[in-house]
Amino acid sequence: MKIEKLLTEAQIQARVEEMAQEISRDFPQTNKAGKPPVALILANGAIFFAADLLRKLRFETEIQVVRVASYAGTQSNGAPEIVGGISPEKFRGRNVLVIDDVLDTGHTLAKVREHLCAAGAEDVRICVLLDKPSRRVVPGQADYVGFSIDDVFVVGYGLDLDDAWRTLPYVGIVKE
Ligand code: IMP
Ligand code: MG
Numbered sequence: 001m002k003i004e005k006l007l008t009e010a011q012i013q014a015r016v017e018e019m020a021q022e023i024s025r026d027f028p029q030t031n032k033a034g035k036p037p038v039a040l041i042l043a044n045g046a047i048f049f050a051a052d053l054l055r056k057l058r059f060e061t062e063i064q065v066v067r068v069a070s071y072a073g074t075q076s077n078g079a080p081e082i083v084g085g086i087s088p089e090k091f092r093g094r095n096v097l098v099i100d101d102v103l104d105t106g107h108t109l110a111k112v113r114e115h116l117c118a119a120g121a122e123d124v125r126i127c128v129l130l131d132k133p134s135r136r137v138v139p140g141q142a143d144y145v146g147f148s149i150d151d152v153f154v155v156g157y158g159l160d161l162d163d164a165w166r167t168l169p170y171v172g173i174v175k176e
Contacts (some may be wrong), residue, residue, distance in 0.1 A: 003165065003172035006154060007147060012129075012171065013052070015146050020056030023127065023144055023166040028095050029059045031122050040086075041065045042112065044166065045101030049146075051127045055101065060096065064090055068108050073162060074153045074174070076167040077080075078137070080108040082115060092120035101158050103145075104128040106138035130154065130171070 030036060039061040041050040053090055070080035096116055103109060109126055116124045127144040134151050155161050156168030165174075 002175040003155065003168070004151070004175055005170055006149070006171050007157075007171040009169040010155060012146075012169075016049070016052050016129075017056055019144055019146060020053055020058075020126070020168055023053075023097070024058035027059075027097060027125065027173065028123055028146035031093055031095050033093060035094060036060050036062060038062045038064055038091060040091075040098045040112070040116070042098065042100040042108070043067045044163075045158050045160065046099045046129070047154070048098055048166075049101060050099040053127070059121050066112075068112070070108060071121055078105065080105055080111055082111065086112070086115040086119050090119075091116055093122050095123040096121045096125070098124065098126045099125070100128045100142075102132065103128045103140075104135045105141050106136050106140045109142070110138045110140055129157070130159075 004034045023107060027037060039054055043065050067083040068080050069133045070076050098112055100109060121167055125143040129146040131148045132151055133148060152173045154171050154173055156171045157163035158166055160166045161174055
């Protein structure tokens with residue numbers, strides 16, 4: 001299998017810095033009760049992106065992590081599962097920044113948003129490193145997007161193919 005570079009480490013880091021500046025300007029930094037935002041990291045894919053982004057924000061966040069699983073190989077089964085669920089006591093009344101690796105069909109983020117709203121979150125915003133608008137099945141957009149890309153399957157910087165390639169520092173296209 002060959003990996004063709006799509007985004008270099010330098011391009012990713014520069015864009016993450018820009019996104020951090022935008023979010024720092026834009027995101028409500030306390031809720032009505034004066035509490036800081038909660039960053040909800042969708043693992044495993046978003047762990048590297050979230051670690052880089054959150055350290056560049058000009059405000060503090062509380063961190064929560066959930067695992068979402070729906071992919072086998074390069075195919076989504078269309079029914080993502082939030083392992084362990086989203087417990088309301090952590091999110092009620094809070095401003096939540098959801099961080100994911102890639103917005104693809106939209107099933108995952110629609111489900112996460114629905115659970116956060118049911119949990120009583122005050123403000124929910126979505127931040128993704130990558131967006132594949134041509135793949136959307138469930139309508140919906142992210143509030144913050146790193147890079148918009150074509151319909152290609154990519155790995156690296158957290159993204160995997162059956163759990164391989166996550167630790168590459170760059171993002172590349174899988175060539176069979
Ligand atoms: P969605 O529910 O179809 O929007 O899929 C989102 C999830 O699918 C992401 O969080 C990724 O884990 C996975 N995914 C989608 N496209 C890719 C890709 O190109 N490479 C690796 N994982 C992907
Ligand atoms: Mg994945």
